[in-house]
Amino acid sequence: MASISVLARTLIFNHSTKRFFSPFKPLSSPFLLQCATKTTCALQQSRRNVIEILEERGLVESITSDALRAACSSPVKVYCGFDPTAESLHLGNLLGIIVLSWFHRCGHSSVALIGGATARVGDPSGKSLERPELDAESLEKNTVGISNTIERILGRGRNPNSVGSDLSVVILNNYDWWKEFSLLDFLKRVGRFARVGSMISKESVRKRLESEEGISFTEFTYQLLQGYDFLHLFQNEGINVQIGGSDQWGNITAGTELIRKILHVKDAYGLTFPLLLKSDGTKFGKSEDGAIWLSPKFLSPYKFYQYFFSITDDDVIRFLRVLTFLDIEEIVALEGEMTKPGYVPNTAQRRLAEEVTRFVHGEEGLAEALQATEALRPGSGTKLDWKSIEGIAEDVPSCSLAYEEVLNLSLVDLSVSSGLFESKSAARRLLKQGGLYLNNSRVDSEGKRIEAADIVDGKVLLLSAGKKNKVLVRIA
Numbered sequence: 001m002a003s004i005s006v007l008a009r010t011l012i013f014n015h016s017t018k019r020f021f022s023p024f025k026p027l028s029s030p031f032l033l034q035c036a037t038k039t040t041c042a043l044q045q046s047r048r049n050v051i052e053i054l055e056e057r058g059l060v061e062s063i064t065s066d067a068l069r070a071a072c073s074s075p076v077k078v079y080c081g082f083d084p085t086a087e088s089l090h091l092g093n094l095l096g097i098i099v100l101s102w103f104h105r106c107g108h109s110s111v112a113l114i115g116g117a118t119a120r121v122g123d124p125s126g127k128s129l130e131r132p133e134l135d136a137e138s139l140e141k142n143t144v145g146i147s148n149t150i151e152r153i154l155g156r157g158r159n160p161n162s163v164g165s166d167l168s169v170v171i172l173n174n175y176d177w178w179k180e181f182s183l184l185d186f187l188k189r190v191g192r193f194a195r196v197g198s199m200i201s202k203e204s205v206r207k208r209l210e211s212e213e214g215i216s217f218t219e220f221t222y223q224l225l226q227g228y229d230f231l232h233l234f235q236n237e238g239i240n241v242q243i244g245g246s247d248q249w250g251n252i253t254a255g256t257e258l259i260r261k262i263l264h265v266k267d268a269y270g271l272t273f274p275l276l277l278k279s280d281g282t283k284f285g286k287s288e289d290g291a292i293w294l295s296p297k298f299l300s301p302y303k304f305y306q307y308f309f310s311i312t313d314d315d316v317i318r319f320l321r322v323l324t325f326l327d328i329e330e331i332v333a334l335e336g337e338m339t340k341p342g343y344v345p346n347t348a349q350r351r352l353a354e355e356v357t358r359f360v361h362g363e364e365g366l367a368e369a370l371q372a373t374e375a376l377r378p379g380s381g382t383k384l385d386w387k388s389i390e391g392i393a394e395d396v397p398s399c400s401l402a403y404e405e406v407l408n409l410s411l412v413d414l415s416v417s418s419g420l421f422e423s424k425s426a427a428r429r430l431l432k433q434g435g436l437y438l439n440n441s442r443v444d445s446e447g448k449r450i451e452a453a454d455i456v457d458g459k460v461l462l463l464s465a466g467k468k469n470k471v472l473v474r475i476a
């Protein structure tokens, strides 16, 4: 068990020093100089009130008090929590990371909290059933995975030679303060101040109480754990703002209520942002099929890029506002372009895909995605390699054939036995029209037979009928 907290501490001290715990320092000038050259000028942004920016982009659902606006005219410390219930974060979680980043860009300090303790309890918010218990090994693996992702995304662009003040994020783990908290201490220090009436009225609890299954005492207490986290962070780290998706409202206000009752102060604030929904109204999450994972281990940068590239025209502007840091004027201009004659289809989608992929996977990830996109474009003539083909392997139908079966087989026969065409005549027809590709190169000769050199890295061939239909032939 101890290893989780050790790991979180290691992450903190790897890129911060004890100076992190000293009072907030404004961003150092190297940061401002570095960012002044970027599209979204950090210097300009840092002068604006972060709440105003978030509202303009549709990233504010509710705030606990209007006084938060005035509070944000001086540096604040903000945190967002993530329970390690999967090895990777997903697109829905990216909103929390983006809001943390906006705070940082505006001169505030950001903290990502890994819920090593809360994941053992299970947040009932938005869940119709009790969450399954996670074993220690999975929790540890998930903690490492999520911490790495946050560190990779928010740690990028930081000046590697400086310590403390220009960190874009610090990662903490709530298991550090919960692991030694006894039940008696909890009842005395927290439970005594929590009103059951208020706890029951939270939407997450009310909904579950109305359900057939009800809610366990364990999940019922979740809001107090998250509430106490806020109090602990307020007292010990000077964190005065908590953010989360709108499903976190009850847990966040549990924190501000506890702080008010126990510490008798009102200057702790909460902010929620709207949940990112698909066009069918369902939430992006890890529980849904086909989650958009942020870790390249679960979704390649190529597929991540392609997801945004394929967003519908109806959704693209909304996504540009919430998922990118592009100037709002640029987004409005793009929206205007979309309705004009001469607009090149997918221009807005390309911009969205580039910006989000760069933020999540860095310049190298974006370069990898663009390279694979180009390489896998039929007719590009780019020499294919195994890595690019791997990037699309899951999205493309495939079949396995023995090397001896494939070698010397006519391309027309192979396109039928691989399932690309139903008949040889259909294959021949497209070939004559110039629409049949082997490894992205157009094939003109009906007599073309497969040679050893056509088998990419001795493992695979890619057949394409036109731009969209592809089949992977794997060598068994």
Ligand SMILES: Nc1ncnc2c1ncn2[C@@H]1O[C@H](COP(=O)(O)OP(=O)(O)OP(=O)(O)O)[C@@H](O)[C@H]1O
Pocket: 081, 082, 083, 085, 090, 091, 092, 093, 095, 096, 123, 126, 243, 244, 245, 246, 247, 248, 273, 274, 275, 276, 277, 283, 284, 285, 286, 287, 288
């Ligand atoms: N679709 C979404 N849009 C915006 N925020 C989201 C979305 N999904 C999750 N979040 C936010 O991410 C943070 C972490 O949430 P959490 O760990 O519960 O993720 P989750 O995917 O919703 O979990 P689960 O799928 O198990 O319900 C919370 O602040 C939550 O509100």
